[in-house]
Amino acid sequence: MTLHRLFPLRLRQTIAQVRLLHGSGCGHQLEEVAMEPELRKETSVFRTQVNDPACQSERHLGQYYTLPTSHLHTIFPHGLPARYQQQVKTFNEGCVMVRQPALELISYLKAADYSKPAVRYLLYGLKGSGKTMSLCHTIHYCSTQGWLVLHIPDAHLWVKNCKELLPSSYHTSRFDQPIEASNWLRNFRTTNERFLSKIKLRQRYTWTKRESTEKGSPLGELVDMGVSRVKSSSDVVGAVLKELRLQAAETEESEGFRLAVAIDGVNSLWGRTTIKKEDKSPVAPEELTLIHNLRKMIDNNWCGGAVIATLSQTGSLYSPSSAYLPKELLGEEGFDSMDPFIPVPVSNYSEKEFESCYLYYLDRHWLQHPHSESHSPQTCILVWSFLIPYFN
Amino acid sequence: MAAHTLNIYMLSLGRMHCHIYGRNVHKALNRATYATALSTNNSSPNKGFPDRGSRGPIIRRPRREEGEPRKDRMPVDQDWTAVYPTAAPFRPGSVPLPVRMGFPVKRGVPPEKKGNLELIKIPNFLHLTPTAIKKHCEAMKLFCTEWPSALDTNVKCDEHFPIKIECKDYVSAGTSIRNPSARIVNLRVSICPNYDYAMYLLTVLYHESWKTEAWESEKTVADMEEYSWEDSPSQKNALSTLVRMQIAGEVEGDAVRDKLLGRPEVQEYRESVIRLMNEGESESSILQYREAVKKLLKL
Numbered sequence: 001m002t003l004h005r006l007f008p009l010r011l012r013q014t015i016a017q018v019r020l021l022h023g024s025g026c027g028h029q030l031e032e033v034a035m036e037p038e039l040r041k042e043t044s045v046f047r048t049q050v051n052d053p054a055c056q057s058e059r060h061l062g063q064y065y066t067l068p069t070s071h072l073h074t075i076f077p078h079g080l081p082a083r084y085q086q087q088v089k090t091f092n093e094g095c096v097m098v099r100q101p102a103l104e105l106i107s108y109l110k111a112a113d114y115s116k117p118a119v120r121y122l123l124y125g126l127k128g129s130g131k132t133m134s135l136c137h138t139i140h141y142c143s144t145q146g147w148l149v150l151h152i153p154d155a156h157l158w159v160k161n162c163k164e165l166l167p168s169s170y171h172t173s174r175f176d177q178p179i180e181a182s183n184w185l186r187n188f189r190t191t192n193e194r195f196l197s198k199i200k201l202r203q204r205y206t207w208t209k210r211e212s213t214e215k216g217s218p219l220g221e222l223v224d225m226g227v228s229r230v231k232s233s234s235d236v237v238g239a240v241l242k243e244l245r246l247q248a249a250e251t252e253e254s255e256g257f258r259l260a261v262a263i264d265g266v267n268s269l270w271g272r273t274t275i276k277k278e279d280k281s282p283v284a285p286e287e288l289t290l291i292h293n294l295r296k297m298i299d300n301n302w303c304g305g306a307v308i309a310t311l312s313q314t315g316s317l318y319s320p321s322s323a324y325l326p327k328e329l330l331g332e333e334g335f336d337s338m339d340p341f342i343p344v345p346v347s348n349y350s351e352k353e354f355e356s357c358y359l360y361y362l363d364r365h366w367l368q369h370p371h372s373e374s375h376s377p378q379t380c381i382l383v384w385s386f387l388i389p390y391f392n
Numbered sequence: 393m394a395a396h397t398l399n400i401y402m403l404s405l406g407r408m409h410c411h412i413y414g415r416n417v418h419k420a421l422n423r424a425t426y427a428t429a430l431s432t433n434n435s436s437p438n439k440g441f442p443d444r445g446s447r448g449p450i451i452r453r454p455r456r457e458e459g460e461p462r463k464d465r466m467p468v469d470q471d472w473t474a475v476y477p478t479a480a481p482f483r484p485g486s487v488p489l490p491v492r493m494g495f496p497v498k499r500g501v502p503p504e505k506k507g508n509l510e511l512i513k514i515p516n517f518l519h520l521t522p523t524a525i526k527k528h529c530e531a532m533k534l535f536c537t538e539w540p541s542a543l544d545t546n547v548k549c550d551e552h553f554p555i556k557i558e559c560k561d562y563v564s565a566g567t568s569i570r571n572p573s574a575r576i577v578n579l580r581v582s583i584c585p586n587y588d589y590a591m592y593l594l595t596v597l598y599h600e601s602w603k604t605e606a607w608e609s610e611k612t613v614a615d616m617e618e619y620s621w622e623d624s625p626s627q628k629n630a631l632s633t634l635v636r637m638q639i640a641g642e643v644e645g646d647a648v649r650d651k652l653l654g655r656p657e658v659q660e661y662r663e664s665v666i667r668l669m670n671e672g673e674s675e676s677s678i679l680q681y682r683e684a685v686k687k688l689l690k691l
Contacts, residue, residue, distance in 0.1 A: 108691055117636045119689055124678075300633055325673040336625035340633060340661065340685045343678050 046356040046363070048098070053106060053141035060098045062356045067094040067140065075143045078153045078187045079264075081132050083390070091364050097356060099130060101346045102137040108342065109141070109306055114258060117300040120338055122266070123310040124326050125346035128390025131310040132264055134346055138308055142260040147305070148195050148244065150297070152184070155265040156315035158290050159273040165283075170235050174289050175275075181233035181290060185226045188240070195257065196220030202246060205239050207232050219243065238293040245297060248304035259305030261297050265316065266309035269295055270334035272318050298337060309338075348388050357392045461485035473527060476519040482511045487518065515569055554589065556580040619669035621662045630661060630688065637689075657687040 048063040050056055056065065067076075072094050080088070088094040105121055112119055123131045142149050152158075158180050168174040189196065199219040206212040207229070213222050219240065226236030250256030263269075269291055275283045285291045298307055311329045313319055319329055326343050327335050349357065361367045462475075466488050475486055484505040492502040493510045505511055543549050558578040562571035581590070621627050634652050652658060664684040668677050 111691060113690075116689075117633060119691070301636070303636075326678065327668065327673045336629070339626050339629045339665075340688060342685050342689075342691070343682050345675070345678070 046359040047095075052144055053102075053137060054110075054145060056098050056103065056106075058103065061100060061103070062097065062350075062352045064095040064097050064356065064360055067096060069094075071140065071143070073190075074193070075140060075149070075191055076136060077190045078183075079136055079139065079151050079262075084133065091366075095360065096133060096137050096140075097353060098137075099134060099346075099353065101125075101130070101344050102134040105134070105138045105308065105344055106141050109138070112306065114304050117303055118259075118261075118305050118307055120298065120300065120307045120309065120341035122326055122338065122341050122343045123308070123346055124324060124329075124343055126324050126348065126388075127314060128388045129346045129348050130389040131312070131346045133389070134344075135262055135264060135308060135310050139260065139262050142258075142262075143191075145258070147258040147260045148192055148248075149260045149262060150188070150241070150244065151191065151262045152294065153264055154312075154315060155263055155291075155294070156268045156312065156317070158288065159268045159271070159275065159285055160317060162275045165275060165277075166231065168234065168289050169232070170238075171289070174287050174292060175277075175283060176231075176234035176289050178230045178233050181237045182227055182230045185223050185233060185237060185240075189220070189223050189227065196223060199243065199247060199257075201243055207235070234289040237290060241293050241297055245302045248302060250304070256304065261305065261307045263294070263298075263307070263309045265312040266298070266338075267311050267313075267316055267319070267329040267331075267334060269298070270331050270337065271316060274317055295337065349392065354392070357389075361392075463488035471523075472521055473519075473524045476524075479515075479519050482514075482516050482518070484508065484511070554581055619666055621666055624665075626665045627662075630658065634658070634688070657684070660684045661688050 046062070046064055048056075048060045048065050050060060051065050051068065053065075072088065080094075084094075101123060105123075108119070108121065123134055125131050139149050139151055158177065162177050162180070164177070164179055166176040166178060168176045197218045197220055200216050201213060201219065201222060202215065204212060204215045205222070207225070211225075211229075213225060222236060222239060222243075226233040226240070229236075244259055248257060248259035269285055271285065273283050273285055273288070275288075277283055286295070298309075300307075311324070311326060313321060313323055313329060316329065323329050326338075330338060358367070462485050466475075482505075484507070487505070489505075491505045491511065493505070493508055494503040496502050503510075543552065556579070558580065560574055560576065562574050564571060631649060631652060635648075661684040664677070664681040668681055671677060
């Protein structure tokens with residue numbers, strides 16, 4: 001949105017008029033940054049042709065790589081941040097910057113031993129620093145490597161604004177969320193088409209007196225049932241998660257697969273909800289079937305995959321807006337559940353990354369200023385957006 | 393009732409005539425209608441109350457006349473404690489002072505005390521005049537003992553009672569009668585000249601603190617001042633992770649547990665978790681935790 005304000009021609013005059021959108025928490029001061037001309041090299045490269053995350057390395061830091069369009073629709077039906085989706089629509093391409101946190105995560109994933117219990121990774125950082133985009137980059141890597149990706153795009157959406165809350169048929173004290181569960185199953189089906197026929201169920205699931213899914217039937221049948229029978233979709237989600245957890249441990253030869261559990265906003269699993277029961281008492285997160293089953297996935301009692309999570313304060317309930325460190329947002333219970341995990345810090349843009357971003361927008365003709373070739377608009381943008389990726 | 397209907401008829405007739413004859417006649421007719429309207433006779437006994445028709449008049453008990461207010465009958469040397477023996481709201485008739493309170497509307501004066509809600513709302517100390525307090529003291533003397541005659545100077549008091557507790561009371565105007573600063577109570581101890589007494593007190597306290605009361609065994613994790621890693625969820629998680637990471641076939645037992653706990657990476661992990669919990673989070677403590685976990689998980 002700040003970019004719209006950059007459109008007026010007189011950039012210098014608009015400095016006084018621009019106000020910060022998110023004033024809290026950053027604590028930076030407005031100061032003139034003098035950029036040396038040496039940085040503005042003609043040879044600064046902002047794009048790379050290496051589109052496979054597995055082949056990217058430190059050489060490609062700060063450069064944009066393109067997400068193939070087919071991958072965009074299959075891997076990310078619901079995962080990308082809203083603003084980024086708008087950008088993809090505007091530019092007709094999805095370009096992701098190769099940054100240090102994602103590269104670090106991918107290196108851990110490459111080096112990990114998958115016969116050992118699943119390792120938990122937690123991306124944390126200030127608001128707008130690029131946690132969700134780093135997560136998406138990692139998911140792209142997992143997908144291209146043939147992993148099964150279980151992506152929950154925003155766990156906060158499951159603990160608030162629930163239009164329909166049904167008491168669970170499986171467990172009397174829990175509550176189902178049919179709409180959220182069926183939406184997620186639909187997107188899961190889009191992402192993991194190729195696994196749906198390969199994975200066979202290990203046990204029989206009975207839904208009602210007449211309906212059941214037999215042992216040995218493909219996973220796709222279960223997912224289709226969950227999408228069509230909305231009432232039992234939360235239990236279907238639980239069954240899917242359980243099957244995947246049990247079967248991920250197998251080796252490659254016996255048709256095993258690697259499982260990546262990617263959760264954005266994992267701190268909502270141990271926080272509070274704004275959902276109320278009929279007698280107006282609040283519902284605890286563990287009383288929701290979806291959250292209960294997701295918590296089981298985060299435990300490291302299964303092998304053959306990894307849990308990659310991000311913390312998110314935006315969208316979280318009852319947490320202060322300046323909180324961003326793991327223990328603050330996870331709380332005691334969350335920290336004890338995730339422990340031991342590997343925290344991966346995500347920071348704001350470095351100067352080089354900012355330069356890259358600026359050149360990319362110039363290339364896409366997003367920034368149109370007659371003085372674009374000179375340095376002063378760049379200084380202004382630097383000053384305004386404080387190197388925060390969200391504002392770029 | 394009959395007069396009523398006649399009025400309506402006359403009014404409507406007047407209006408019809410207006411239409412035919414024009415404006416001048418309208419005025420005359422209006423006057424005519426008003427004249428008839430005023431002549432109704434209300435025969436209810438209660439003046440100012442609406443006509444209740446066939447239900448009958450409202451009968452109220454005749455109001456007795458007000459007597460002279462007390463303040464007019466007060467002698468100068470009266471016993472004020474009889475007027476206000478306890479805390480009571482302000483009664484304008486009982487307080488012989490020409491008090492005014494409130495906002496002076498239209499550059500006037502503050503309203504008088506009669507019927508003044510502002511004076512009734514605020515707390516008053518009319519029951520605590522010096523005479524009243526003297527009476528309280530006289531009554532309390534029955535329960536008090538004499539001040540020890542030996543403690544006649546401040547120096548002697550300090551010598552025998554070195555610990556002093558100061559409580560402060562505040563009087564201020566505001567929305568609340570409570571003042572948060574009044575909650576602070578100061579305890580003063582002067583060490584010298586009676587150093588020996590101070591040491592005696594400290595020795596007693598020291599020995600007392602070693603005695604364990606029965607209820608101290610009910611201390612929970614939430615009561616602990618410092619985080620201890622032993623028996624914490626973090627230790628359990630770390631141990632279970634390590635056990636799962638071991639080659640299958642190794643039997644879990646106390647010996648294995650102690651061996652695992654003795655490993656350097658586990659100790660490093662323990663240090664980092666303790667630092668995180670006790671010192672709070674910061675970038676450096678999180679990075680230290682990260683390095684420790686990486687070593688633990690052999691990444």
